[in-house]
Structures are given as structure tokens and as C-alpha cells.
Amino acid sequence: MKKNYYIITGTIVRVACGKGYGLNLEPNATAKCVRGRWKPEKPKCEIQPCHVPATEYGIYTMPTESGHLMTASQVLGTPGIGHGDEKELNETDPIPNGQVIHFSCEYGYNVQGPTNLRCWLGEWAVTSMPECVAAPCELPLLHGATYEAGYRAGLTVAHASSVNIACEAGRSPPATLNCHLGRLQPTVHDFCRPLANLSRPRPTSEYQSGSDIVREDISELEPDVDGKTVTDCGPPARVQGTLIYRDGAEVNGTVIMEGYPHGTEITFRCIASIMGEKTTWKLICEHGDWVGKSFNCEELEAQSEELLNNNSCTFRNEEPHVVSFFNDLEITETVDFPAGAVIVSRCSDIGKYAMTGSQARKCIGGSWDGAKPTCFGLNQENDYAKKPPTILFRHSQGPIAQTNDGKLLVYPGTVLHMECLWMRRFGNPKWNVTHYIPDPERKYPEGWTTDPGRDSQLEYRLSIMGAVKEDSGIYRCETPARQSHQVEIIVEDVHCPPLPIRRGLVANGLGTQLGTEIRFSCANGNALLGAHTLVCRASGNWSAPLPVCESVECGEVVQDTPLGEGERRPRVAVVSRGVGGRAAFSCPAGWALRGPSETVCLPAADWARPFPVCTEVSCPALSPPASGYVLGRAPYRAGDVLQFHCNPEHTLHGRPILVCQDSGRWSDKPPTCAQACTYPGTTISGRMSSVKFYYKIGETVTFTCEPGYKLKGAPMLRCLKNRKWSNAIPLCAPITNFTSSDSLAMLNGDIDAMLSDAAIFPTDVLKTRETPAILTPESYKAAMTRVAATRLLRRAPIELYKHRISKVNNLLRRGNER
Structure with missing residues (x-):
């Protein structure tokens, strides 16, 4: 159950704990939410203890340090463990999680397997449980006697086996050595003794195989001929996963097979484990025997795995076309899984893609075991190149579905067509079928498809008509290029559990068959909490829990978006609090809304996020x-x-x-x-077409004179790129002798003045009959001039201009006569 997930009062839940955890309620018991409390109590999953296993001839002990859990490395390195500092455990005694116990065997038996076991999540974190096996016997070095049948000193013989011994001359009697629980009988003092020493009493000391041997009394194990005999030791037994040192020098891989002299010191060192821990021990050769206690490096390897076992694993699916599931739920985002979790993967379409890697992966020690799965496209995705063939599925009269582990589930009675894609011009592919229940008589129609709309040059079809359970098996299509792709088909009658009836919940159907899709709505105007659609999956489970109808309203809009520099929270106006209701955001003047302008009330009684912020406008x-x-x-x-x-x-x-x-x-x-260009200046008795401080490059100005004056100079100036005018300003000089042409010039001057004063409007031009429908700039200027001249002549005919000129001429003539 997710953290902070609230349960509606009256809800009854059944809790199942993960591996290694046990429920604090009775088996199969349920808990009910009553007024905010769980009855009979809040369900909890608690870590399970381990129980001491029953092992024949085995002895389990635990450190007596109360309240302190010891790890395997601490047990190996703690002096006295296995002696007086441990208490013996009884069978089925509970051992708390994380506690390490020690295993040993009774007299005459050797330990096979790990000697230290750690309890982790209700199980012993070892690869295999230890056992006690009958101890073998090592043949000692003989003096005055030889082994028969090829046996020699240093060899090990199994429990309950025997070896014959022959005596040299002058010694008696011969004997047969019997191995019983690590002990040879009779002892070396009971046979092949010198005839002179037959009366010497034999020693009474006895030693268990594998036990610690001290220096004293070792002389009793060998015949005493001259009182000074010292024997060599044979090669020590190799221990897997160790480095071997002889008197401080590494001899790993070059251990000599001849004898080791008395006093030789051999050191065994376990190769560093994953956690960096090391364990060493020593054996010393004393008078032909190795003295000391040996350990097993597997104990550290197991402990390293145990210490990592509790780490969780993060799963993120970054591979295209790969679909992964956990407990029948598809994983669509990055999720952390506890130790022991198993995820199953397949390709999104098992007919179009093939998967490499592990189908099921388990979380072990903080990482997923196995190989990461990947899906690669088949020949349809590669333009039918040299790739395994794509298989298309077409079905009728029944549903089909892909299982989580990549099989094709077919409902009984379904007609299934499987089309193997291959270019027909390159030959015919071949279908090979392997049934779960062998039936050589079961055949299927196959051949190039002839259905309308299908490609008979590409699709080679095999059809299962009315599928039955006996059709289950592996269907493999192989091309002439020996590329193949196969699909495992399971024909099974899959139904999901019937859906219970809930008040106010309306379903569009009641079917439970594989692939059935049921849509839900609420009849009482309440909000639908949960999935709106359920689908019956291949696993026989519905795709989501059954939804419920509840009356839901959203509360106040709590704006908790972190604010940055230059940001403030917007104003909010709630329009409606019911499911689907809206709340609008706005900002004051000078501030702009960054984010959505409104939010919606969700069925979970919360407003849709994210919320906007106001940022200062700049x-x-x-x-x-x-x-x-x-x-x-x-x-x-x-x-x-x-x-x-x-x-x-x-x-x-x-x-x-x-x-x-x-x-x-x-x-x-x-x-x-x-x-x-700057203002060029003006001329006396003249006019400029445009007066301003600055003129653009290329801009022009024109000059005209008042009536009675004549323009001398360029009538138009242009602003050049060097910011200078193209000519000097023209002058307006008085006219001294008027002619008929002068009267026309005077008329033209009045026309220019009228035009420069904007006394003529475009509408005046359009009123004249002579004006064409489409005016060019030249025709428009001519039309404007015509209108101006017409107005002037209406006021004063041309004769008036001539009369004015004659008066001026008379005045000028009289002036000259005087």
C-alpha cells in the first residue's frame, strides 16, 4: 500500500506480506477501518525469525553475548567461539533476523558446507545447508612397515574402508588398518614392532580427526627407534578461493608434492570478498602432521551476499519495445523494488520483435540478476532483409492476448491465423509445430494467403481453426534463408472473477471472458474514484481494482509552489468545487502569469497541479x-x-x-x-515643396516663385549620399518684360501655388469626366493640374492675364520714356 494513501471508513482489507515478512494478524485474517482506526489492530508485516534446522550429528551454537548480533566475520575472528563462549541451540529454536550461528559436528564427523549461518528475512542466507559426514582417515608414515595395494603415507581413506600392512624383516605382527569415524584401528604401536620392543606398552592417547593437536604426546604416534626420528608432512589440503604462503612467501599454484619438513608454516588467506573482508589461518608441520584449524572461504562469500541481500533495486525501462511487469502490473515509470522482487519482461509485440536477455530478473544484493532484456525488430521492420521473419496474428470468433512472460494465450474456439512474412519469389517458408501433448495426426492448413486485402506475395499463413487445448505448443516459422522465429501458444479458458455490484456504480457489461473490457460510470452524480475501464488480462486478473462512486469536493487551493526571485503567488477564484470544477488564476497589473491559467478538481478531491506563479513583467x-x-x-x-x-x-x-x-x-x-541633409534654406519670393529640419538620403524638394518672378536655377534639389544637396538654392528674379508666354507662366505659377497649398482634393479629380478609371502617377498629376487650371480660368479668363500683362508693359514703357 502506498504511503499516505487514505482508506475510506468501512473498508475491509486483506494484507499479504512479502517474502521474509509475516503478518501480525491471524492467517487469512482481515482488518477493517472503523472511525479512523483499524480493527482488531493495524496490520503490520514483521520480519520473520529463522528456526534452527535439524541436522543429523550436527551441533548449532550461538555466541552468549546478550543483545548483540554477531556477523560471520566477527564469529570467525572472535577467540573462543566454538568453545566456552557459545551456548548450544535446540532444534526449532527461533533465531532473530541478522543473527549468526555456528555449526559443528559430533566426534568422528566433519562439516560439509558452511560453518556459519546468518538468519535473513526468515531464511538462512547460505547457498546450501551444512551436513555432517563421517570423517575419513589419513594414512600415517610407517617405520619398518609398508602399505599394500599401492597405498602410501599421506593418502586419505574413507570411513569404513581398510588397508593391509606388511612388516619388514625383524618386525611383527602384520595388520589390517580399519578407518572408523576418522580413526585408524589398530594404532601404529600395535603392529610391525621390533622384536626387541614387543614388550613395550602402547600409548593410550586418542585423537579425533580434525581436532586441534598440541605438541605434547605427538611422539607417541610414531615408533620410537632411536628417540630422535623427525618426519616430514605431506602437502596440505587445498581450500578453494585461497592464496597459500609458505613461511611468508607465496606458493599459490606451485605447491610441491614432496614432504614439508618439521616446523614448516603454511598460511591460507581467503581472496578478498565483495565487502573487502579477509580471513587467514595457519597450519604448522609438527612431526609429520599439520597442526591447526582450517576454515572455509565460502563462509565469507555467503556473508557478503547476506549483507547485500537487504538492498533495494531501482528499475527503469529505457529499452524500446520492452514491456515489464511486477505482480501482474505493468511498470511504466522508475520504481524502487525490495530485495527478492521479481520482474518479468517481454516484447511489446511478440510477433514483430524478438527478445534477448533474461525474461525474469530478481533483485539480489541491490542489483538485478541475469541479463538486461532487449527487443530487436524482425524482417518487417528492416525491409525484409536477412532477419528472422515477422509473424502477424489475426483472429476471429474468440479473443487472444499476450501473457506477461511472452506467450500467446488463445481462448478455446478461436480461429487464429498466423502469417509468416517472407518474399514469395525467394521460396516458401516452413511451419514447424511442437505440441505440448505430441499428436502426429494433428495437422494445420498452411499456404500463401488469398484473403481480400492481404498480400499473397508476402504472407505465408498457418491457421488454427477452432482452437482446443491440444493445439498448445510452439509454432516456429523458418525461411529458406534458415532464419526463424517462434511463438509459444497456450489454449486456455481464462475468465476473470465476477465483479461485485456496488451502489451507484454502473457497468456497461458483466462479462468475465479473456479480453473483456468493462467501462464504468456513476449513476448518482458522484465522482468515479479509480479506473474508468477494466480489462480481463491473460493472467485471469482485472487490469485494476473495482472503482467506487463517492461525493467529492475539493477544498481551498493551497498554493505551495516554491517561489523564485521576482515571483509571487497569483490570485485564485474558485468557480466550482465539485469534480471537474475549476479555479481561475490571475495576476495584478505589471505581473504576468507563468503556467496554467486555471486548475481542475480531480476525483481524488485535489486540485490538478502544477499551479502557476506571477512573474514581474519586464x-x-x-x-x-x-x-x-x-x-x-x-x-x-x-x-x-x-x-x-x-x-x-x-x-x-x-x-x-x-x-x-x-x-x-x-x-x-x-x-x-x-x-x-539639413534644411537647405529658402528663396525670396519663392516657395519650397517641403520644409523640415532633416531630409532623407534621396529625398527631393522643389522650388517655385511668386507671380511676377521667374525661377533662376535648378527647380528641384536632391539629398545626396554625402549629405549634401545636388544644387544650390535657385533664385526668384522679377520679370522685366511680360509676353503671352509670361501670362502662361503666371498662370502656371498660380496653379503650382494652388497645388502646393493642397487646395485640390482627390475627390475633385474623380468628379471630372476626362479622368480615366485607372490613374498612373503621371496621369494623376495631369488631372490635378487640369482641375486647378479650370478653377483659375473660371475666376479670371486668360484675357485677364493678358490684360494684366499689357498694363505692366505700358507701365514699364512709360518708365523707360521718362
Whole structure:
């Protein structure tokens, strides 16, 4: 059950504990939620203890240190363990989790397997349980006698076996040595004794095989001929997983087979385990025998695994087309699993992909065992190249489904077509079928498909008509290129448990057959808590627990989103608190909403996340235009103003003032500065077409004169790229002798004045009959001139202009006569 997952009052739960844990309730008992408390008590999963196993001839002991659990390495390195500092355990005694116990055998038996066992999650963390086996006997070095049948000193004979001994001349009697529980009978003092010493009493000391031997009394184990005989030791028994040192020098892998002289010291050192622990022990050769106690490196290896066993494993599926399951639930996100958890994987489509790696993996020691599974596409995904063939499934009259472990489950009575994809021009593929129950008489129709809409040059079909249990088996398609792909089919009548009826819950069906899909809704206007759709899976389980209908309302919107610099929480207005209800967010002026503008009340009585935040509006800093500058400093908040200016002899193109808006954008594009010509000046009795401080490069101005004056110079000036005008300003000189052409010039001057004063509008042009439907710039200017001339002539006919000219001429003539 997930942490902080709340249970509705009245709910009855049945709890199952994981491996190594036991329930504190009676077996198969349930717990009920009553007014916020569990009855009879809150279910808990507690770590299970271990029980001392029953081992014939075995002795289990545990350190007497109360309240302190000892690890295997501590047991191996603690002096006195196995003697007076341990208490003997009885069979089935409970051992707490993590405690290490020691195993030994009764007299005459040797330990086979680990000597230290650690309890972990109700089980003994060892690869195999220890046993007690009858101790063998080692043949001693003889003096005055020889072994028969090829036996020699140093060899080991099994329990209950015998060896014949022959005496040299002058010694008697011969004997047969019998091995019984690690002890040879009779002793070396009872046979082949010198005839002169036959009356010497034999020693009475006895020694158990594998027990600790001290220096004193060793002389009694060998015949005393001259009182000074010292014998060598044979090669020591090898222990797997160790390095061997002789008198401090490594001899691992080069252990000599001849004898080791008296006093030789052999050191065994276990190779460092996973946890870095090491164990060493020594054996010393004393008068032909190795003295000391040997250990087993497997104890440390097992302990290393035990210490890691409790680590959890993280699973993240990063492989495409691989689907993994845990307890029949698909894993769709990164999850931590406890030790011992097993996940099962398959390809998303077992007909189109093939899997390599381990199908089932177990969490052991903080990592997953086995090989990571991967799925690779077959020939359909590779343009039918040299890859195993793709198998397509088509079915009718019954459902099919893929199992979690990559098999195809077929409901009885289903018609299943399996189409092996292979290019027909390269030959015919072949179907091979291996049934679980061999039946050579069971045959299936196969051949190139002829169904409408299918590709008869690509799909080689095998059909199971009305599947029955006997059709279960492995179906393998092999191409002429010897590439193959197989599918394991199980024909089984799978049904999910009937769904109980709950008040207010409406289902669109009651079927339980494999593949059945049931959709739920609430009849009482309440919210549906849980999955809206359940599907009967191949495992015989529904895809999710049965949902319930509850009256749900969301509370206040608790905004707990962490705030950064320049952020604040937005205002919230709840529109409706029912499931599906909404709450809107807004920010004050100068602040912008970052995130969703509203949230929705979910069926779990919580508002949908994430919540937005308000960030202070700011506009990006703008660089000054080339040959210009900006008035204003960053940061620029909503409402701030930027003013653009140009350097002398430059003109501004665009808006000189920009405003930072609430959207975080400027009100317009930044302007630019371009080179310009300054005001050229004016002429007396003349007019300019445009008067301003700066003129753009390429811009023109035209000059005209008042009536009675004549223009001398260029009538039009152009602003050049060097910021200078193309000509000097023209002059307006008085006219001294008027002619008819002068009257026309005077009329033209009045026309230009009327046009420059904007006395003529476009609508005046359109009213004239002579105006064409489509005006070019030249025809438009001509039409404007025509309208102006017409108006002037209506006011004063051309004769008036001629009369005015004649008056001027008369006045000028009289002046000349005087």
C-alpha cells in the first residue's frame, strides 16, 4: 500500500506480506477501518525469525553475548567461539533476523558446507545447508612397515574402508588398518614392532580427526627407534578461493608434492570478498602432521551476499519495445523494488520483435540478476532483409492476448491465423509445430494467403481453426534463408472473477471472458474514484481494482509552489468545487502569469497541479540605433518608456518613443537612424515643396516663385549620399518684360501655388469626366493640374492675364520714356 494513501471508513482489507515478512494478524485474517482506526489492530508485516534446522550429528551454537548480533566475520575472528563462549541451540529454536550461528559436528564427523549461518528475512542466507559426514582417515608414515595395494603415507581413506600392512624383516605382527569415524584401528604401536620392543606398552592417547593437536604426546604416534626420528608432512589440503604462503612467501599454484619438513608454516588467506573482508589461518608441520584449524572461504562469500541481500533495486525501462511487469502490473515509470522482487519482461509485440536477455530478473544484493532484456525488430521492420521473419496474428470468433512472460494465450474456439512474412519469389517458408501433448495426426492448413486485402506475395499463413487445448505448443516459422522465429501458444479458458455490484456504480457489461473490457460510470452524480475501464488480462486478473462512486469536493487551493526571485503567488477564484470544477488564476497589473491559467478538481478531491506563479513583467533591453542613442535604464517594467534620438546630420525612421506593455513586449519596433541633409534654406519670393529640419538620403524638394518672378536655377534639389544637396538654392528674379508666354507662366505659377497649398482634393479629380478609371502617377498629376487650371480660368479668363500683362508693359514703357 502506498504511503499516505487514505482508506475510506468501512473498508475491509486483506494484507499479504512479502517474502521474509509475516503478518501480525491471524492467517487469512482481515482488518477493517472503523472511525479512523483499524480493527482488531493495524496490520503490520514483521520480519520473520529463522528456526534452527535439524541436522543429523550436527551441533548449532550461538555466541552468549546478550543483545548483540554477531556477523560471520566477527564469529570467525572472535577467540573462543566454538568453545566456552557459545551456548548450544535446540532444534526449532527461533533465531532473530541478522543473527549468526555456528555449526559443528559430533566426534568422528566433519562439516560439509558452511560453518556459519546468518538468519535473513526468515531464511538462512547460505547457498546450501551444512551436513555432517563421517570423517575419513589419513594414512600415517610407517617405520619398518609398508602399505599394500599401492597405498602410501599421506593418502586419505574413507570411513569404513581398510588397508593391509606388511612388516619388514625383524618386525611383527602384520595388520589390517580399519578407518572408523576418522580413526585408524589398530594404532601404529600395535603392529610391525621390533622384536626387541614387543614388550613395550602402547600409548593410550586418542585423537579425533580434525581436532586441534598440541605438541605434547605427538611422539607417541610414531615408533620410537632411536628417540630422535623427525618426519616430514605431506602437502596440505587445498581450500578453494585461497592464496597459500609458505613461511611468508607465496606458493599459490606451485605447491610441491614432496614432504614439508618439521616446523614448516603454511598460511591460507581467503581472496578478498565483495565487502573487502579477509580471513587467514595457519597450519604448522609438527612431526609429520599439520597442526591447526582450517576454515572455509565460502563462509565469507555467503556473508557478503547476506549483507547485500537487504538492498533495494531501482528499475527503469529505457529499452524500446520492452514491456515489464511486477505482480501482474505493468511498470511504466522508475520504481524502487525490495530485495527478492521479481520482474518479468517481454516484447511489446511478440510477433514483430524478438527478445534477448533474461525474461525474469530478481533483485539480489541491490542489483538485478541475469541479463538486461532487449527487443530487436524482425524482417518487417528492416525491409525484409536477412532477419528472422515477422509473424502477424489475426483472429476471429474468440479473443487472444499476450501473457506477461511472452506467450500467446488463445481462448478455446478461436480461429487464429498466423502469417509468416517472407518474399514469395525467394521460396516458401516452413511451419514447424511442437505440441505440448505430441499428436502426429494433428495437422494445420498452411499456404500463401488469398484473403481480400492481404498480400499473397508476402504472407505465408498457418491457421488454427477452432482452437482446443491440444493445439498448445510452439509454432516456429523458418525461411529458406534458415532464419526463424517462434511463438509459444497456450489454449486456455481464462475468465476473470465476477465483479461485485456496488451502489451507484454502473457497468456497461458483466462479462468475465479473456479480453473483456468493462467501462464504468456513476449513476448518482458522484465522482468515479479509480479506473474508468477494466480489462480481463491473460493472467485471469482485472487490469485494476473495482472503482467506487463517492461525493467529492475539493477544498481551498493551497498554493505551495516554491517561489523564485521576482515571483509571487497569483490570485485564485474558485468557480466550482465539485469534480471537474475549476479555479481561475490571475495576476495584478505589471505581473504576468507563468503556467496554467486555471486548475481542475480531480476525483481524488485535489486540485490538478502544477499551479502557476506571477512573474514581474519586464521588457528586454534594446540597443541604441546606429548613429543614435536611447534615454532610459534597464530593467524596464510595464509602463516604462524608451526615447530614441539620432546624432546630428541623421534622421529617425520609426517611432521615437516605445512603451513596455503588460505582455512584456515593446509597443513597436525600435527605430533606426539614417544619414540626412539639413534644411537647405529658402528663396525670396519663392516657395519650397517641403520644409523640415532633416531630409532623407534621396529625398527631393522643389522650388517655385511668386507671380511676377521667374525661377533662376535648378527647380528641384536632391539629398545626396554625402549629405549634401545636388544644387544650390535657385533664385526668384522679377520679370522685366511680360509676353503671352509670361501670362502662361503666371498662370502656371498660380496653379503650382494652388497645388502646393493642397487646395485640390482627390475627390475633385474623380468628379471630372476626362479622368480615366485607372490613374498612373503621371496621369494623376495631369488631372490635378487640369482641375486647378479650370478653377483659375473660371475666376479670371486668360484675357485677364493678358490684360494684366499689357498694363505692366505700358507701365514699364512709360518708365523707360521718362
